Amino acid sequence: MRILILGGDGYLGWPTAMRLSARGHEVSVVDNFSRRRWHVQHSTDSLIPVRPLAERIDAWREVSGNEISSFVGSIEDAEFIDAVLTDTAPETIVHYGEQPSAPFSMISRKHALETQRTNVLGTLNLLFGIRDKVPDCHLVKLGTMGEYGTPEIDIEEGFIEIEHKGRKDTLPFPKMPGSLYHLSKVHDSHNIHFACRIWGLRSTDLNQGVVYGVETDETALDERLTTRFDYDEVFGTVLNRFCVQAVIGHPLTVYGEGGQTRGFLNIRDTLQCVELAIGNPPELGEYRVFNQFTEQFSVSELAELVRRSAAEVGYEVEVRKYPNPRVEAEQHYYNAVNTKLLDLGLKPHHLGEELVRSMLETIERHRDRVIERAILPSTQWKPGELEVPEIAALRAPRPR
Amino acid sequence: MRILILGGDGYLGWPTAMRLSARGHEVSVVDNFSRRRWHVQHSTDSLIPVRPLAERIDAWREVSGNEISSFVGSIEDAEFIDAVLTDTAPETIVHYGEQPSAPFSMISRKHALETQRTNVLGTLNLLFGIRDKVPDCHLVKLGTMGEYGTPEIDIEEGFIEIEHKGRKDTLPFPKMPGSLYHLSKVHDSHNIHFACRIWGLRSTDLNQGVVYGVETDETALDERLTTRFDYDEVFGTVLNRFCVQAVIGHPLTVYGEGGQTRGFLNIRDTLQCVELAIGNPPELGEYRVFNQFTEQFSVSELAELVRRSAAEVGYEVEVRKYPNPRVEAEQHYYNAVNTKLLDLGLKPHHLGEELVRSMLETIERHRDRVIERAILPSTQWKPGELEVPEIAALRAPRPR
Numbered sequence: 001m002r003i004l005i006l007g008g009d010g011y012l013g014w015p016t017a018m019r020l021s022a023r024g025h026e027v028s029v030v031d032n033f034s035r036r037r038w039h040v041q042h043s044t045d046s047l048i049p050v051r052p053l054a055e056r057i058d059a060w061r062e063v064s065g066n067e068i069s070s071f072v073g074s075i076e077d078a079e080f081i082d083a084v085l086t087d088t089a090p091e092t093i094v095h096y097g098e099q100p101s102a103p104f105s106m107i108s109r110k111h112a113l114e115t116q117r118t119n120v121l122g123t124l125n126l127l128f129g130i131r132d133k134v135p136d137c138h139l140v141k142l143g144t145m146g147e148y149g150t151p152e153i154d155i156e157e158g159f160i161e162i163e164h165k166g167r168k169d170t171l172p173f174p175k176m177p178g179s180l181y182h183l184s185k186v187h188d189s190h191n192i193h194f195a196c197r198i199w200g201l202r203s204t205d206l207n208q209g210v211v212y213g214v215e216t217d218e219t220a221l222d223e224r225l226t227t228r229f230d231y232d233e234v235f236g237t238v239l240n241r242f243c244v245q246a247v248i249g250h251p252l253t254v255y256g257e258g259g260q261t262r263g264f265l266n267i268r269d270t271l272q273c274v275e276l277a278i279g280n281p282p283e284l285g286e287y288r289v290f291n292q293f294t295e296q297f298s299v300s301e302l303a304e305l306v307r308r309s310a311a312e313v314g315y316e317v318e319v320r321k322y323p324n325p326r327v328e329a330e331q332h333y334y335n336a337v338n339t340k341l342l343d344l345g346l347k348p349h350h351l352g353e354e355l356v357r358s359m360l361e362t363i364e365r366h367r368d369r370v371i372e373r374a375i376l377p378s379t380q381w382k383p384g385e386l387e388v389p390e391i392a393a394l395r396a397p398r399p400r
Numbered sequence: 401m402r403i404l405i406l407g408g409d410g411y412l413g414w415p416t417a418m419r420l421s422a423r424g425h426e427v428s429v430v431d432n433f434s435r436r437r438w439h440v441q442h443s444t445d446s447l448i449p450v451r452p453l454a455e456r457i458d459a460w461r462e463v464s465g466n467e468i469s470s471f472v473g474s475i476e477d478a479e480f481i482d483a484v485l486t487d488t489a490p491e492t493i494v495h496y497g498e499q500p501s502a503p504f505s506m507i508s509r510k511h512a513l514e515t516q517r518t519n520v521l522g523t524l525n526l527l528f529g530i531r532d533k534v535p536d537c538h539l540v541k542l543g544t545m546g547e548y549g550t551p552e553i554d555i556e557e558g559f560i561e562i563e564h565k566g567r568k569d570t571l572p573f574p575k576m577p578g579s580l581y582h583l584s585k586v587h588d589s590h591n592i593h594f595a596c597r598i599w600g601l602r603s604t605d606l607n608q609g610v611v612y613g614v615e616t617d618e619t620a621l622d623e624r625l626t627t628r629f630d631y632d633e634v635f636g637t638v639l640n641r642f643c644v645q646a647v648i649g650h651p652l653t654v655y656g657e658g659g660q661t662r663g664f665l666n667i668r669d670t671l672q673c674v675e676l677a678i679g680n681p682p683e684l685g686e687y688r689v690f691n692q693f694t695e696q697f698s699v700s701e702l703a704e705l706v707r708r709s710a711a712e713v714g715y716e717v718e719v720r721k722y723p724n725p726r727v728e729a730e731q732h733y734y735n736a737v738n739t740k741l742l743d744l745g746l747k748p749h750h751l752g753e754e755l756v757r758s759m760l761e762t763i764e765r766h767r768d769r770v771i772e773r774a775i776l777p778s779t780q781w782k783p784g785e786l787e788v789p790e791i792a793a794l795r796a797p798r799p800r
Contacts, residue, residue: 174571
């Protein structure tokens with residue numbers, strides 16, 4: 001199958017590209033290197049060094065014998081994206097090409113506008129390109145479980161049947177997301193749904209949980225094929241961040257009470273889910289939503305898991321509650337449905353101490369690259385509300 | 401009260417500015433003249449000639465003795481909008497400053513992107529300005545009933561209580577709008593709701609129906625104070641368009657079956673509703689939605705009303721069904737709640753033959769300005785689906 005991956009240089013985009021290439025698909029990637037640029041601007045970086053895209057592609061050819069084509073440009077550029085669509089004639093597009101961080105979107109007005117412009121207008125521009133150049137193409141779009149927020153009712157997969165005043169309809173699940181980034185994904189979902197309803201496009205919106213881990217079958221083949229590993233307060237997701245903190249002897253930064261509960265999944269399961277979506281495409285005109293996570297955890301549960309796993313291999317880890325820089329419920333009801341991908345055959349990798357210990361090992365190898373300044377929460381949802389905490393004095397770390 | 405009106409040169413913005421000025425408020429207006437520019441670009445124009453903003457303001461001073469201040473610029477410009485907010489220190493902002501047409505948003509990719517950029521990013525930029533400069537200010541935002549689409553259940557005012565699997569929550573009403581313009585308003589609603597929840601701003605989102613009519617107490621005072629009257633397929637709303645067609649002897653352009661049912665209101669009631677919202681502000685942190693319309697009609701009912709009213713004063717009017725350029729349900733359930741503004745004291749002006757005849761008279765005075773080319777639907781929701789109809793041969797019109 002001809003597959004185009006937008007954001008193919010990213011944390012998930014690059015492993016996805018290799019996986020699909022390994023399966024024999026004809027893979028092309030698009031990236032404008034925004035993620036690398038944002039890290040430079042914030043003086044942060046991936047813990048594991050990542051090679052430039054062209055080197056990765058060379059290494060992949062060497063290791064696998066497979067070719068991945070790349071196009072450098074932005075999906076906001078109509079001329080560029082139309083040319084890529086014409087040139088590659090994709091049967092499936094996997095769309096990771098967005099600004100992916102909630103804290104980033106809350107740093108400032110400029111960051112918020114850049115997020116909604118990049119994501120909402122970029123994706124709208126892409127939808128026109130698909131309509132006009134490859135209308136049969138299946139758009140696999142990465143959304144987020146964060147679109148739903150934390151309602152008092154169970155979270156369904158995209159749609160909910162509502163009975164109201166003696167009548168019934170199945171309508172989009174109401175959204176109350178918690179950041180301007182998450183809102184950009186809500187806007188995307190509405191625009192994509194429209195494109196399917198009105199233009200007859202087809203799309204799978206993967207409302208993904210928080211991804212952890214760094215190793216897939218392909219990244220493990222060669223050091224040059226590794227994917228990025230972010231642990232900073234802007235781009236690092238919570239489990240990755242806790243593991244880095246455990247290794248360098250920094251208290252685990254639990255925001256507020258730690259009762260915030262979310263869906264999580266292993267990066268290996270992200271790849272499985274994307275493959276399942278591609279292999280089971282929707283009909284033309286269909287817009288479907290899969291909730292893409294395998295387990296639910298609270299932040300405190302994750303902190304405790306990391307503390308316990310790290311203790312067994314000799315790290316002494318403190319779990320500390322920090323004033324919450326976000327405005328969010330810290331204790332709340334949370335129960336989200338995630339059966340559609342399981343029904344298609346997803347075999348989850350569950351999170352346990354073994355996985356955490358393997359992450360700790362990986363981090364240990366790169367600990368000299370940790371930028372401590374970037375760990376503590378400094379991005380506030382309500383600017384001026386909190387004192388920015390000092391970086392905790394680091395204890396002498398105790399590797400095994 | 402200090403009131404800032406965004407889009408103060410527009411169809412509703414200018415009459416609102418005069419009304420609030422007449423009531424003794426300290427009124428400022430912002431406009432970047434996009435609406436005038438779009439008409440120039442499409443070779444269309446208001447049927448009734450409208451004076452430049454500065455002349456209108458001079459005329460208003462002469463007629464009423466009241467001063468209206470004006471600022472020319474875009475709400476997408478952070479520096480500009482911050483300076484205006486600082487300078488005028490508004491206690492209320494009435495926000496009409498958006499691209500207001502569904503067909504405009506569907507003309508092309510460029511029009512779609514301009515619509516979502518102008519509306520969504522413009523309003524997001526404004527929200528930051530309010531947060532940082534005038535956080536207590538009440539934002540009265542013009543939304544649209546079209547945000548809801550046409551669900552099989554009754555449409556509530558912004559929120560709906562959902563009982564699901566034994567639990568309950570009150571959540572945003574699910575949205576399935578019918579154009580990329582309407583989507584921009586959905587995105588706005590989500591962003592504004594967020595700003596209220598997270599930053600503690602306050603806002604009233606007026607989900608307005610289709611407005612008709614052109615005369616208010618203030619526009620009637622002097623010809624130079626008139627507001628614009630659009631009848632073209634892009635910016636003209638349905639009743640205004642039918643009345644012009646009746647006068648020039650063009651068949652009334654019913655799209656498809658004509659069973660499309662929507663909420664409607666007189667321009668006089670728009671002003672009443674905005675005054676009621678301003679006079680009864682929400683608490684800080686509150687986001688509330690009022691459904692702002694007074695009656696529901698189907699397109700066929702409106703066509704019949706215009707035909708009947710026009711016949712009584714000597715016009716012979718044909719109602720004709722045209723292939724529908726939009727993708728929409730032409731027969732559907734529609735029942736929307738609109739009690740919140742009535743509870744605040746709204747006294748509706750109901751639509752009847754008298755109002756239609758008064759519109760016909762106004763149009764008759766300007767019939768030599770009608771641009772026939774601009775009447776027939778040429779903007780298609782699914783390009784390439786329809787033959788664009790020829791302009792119907794005009795019968796000799798029969799004025800009284």
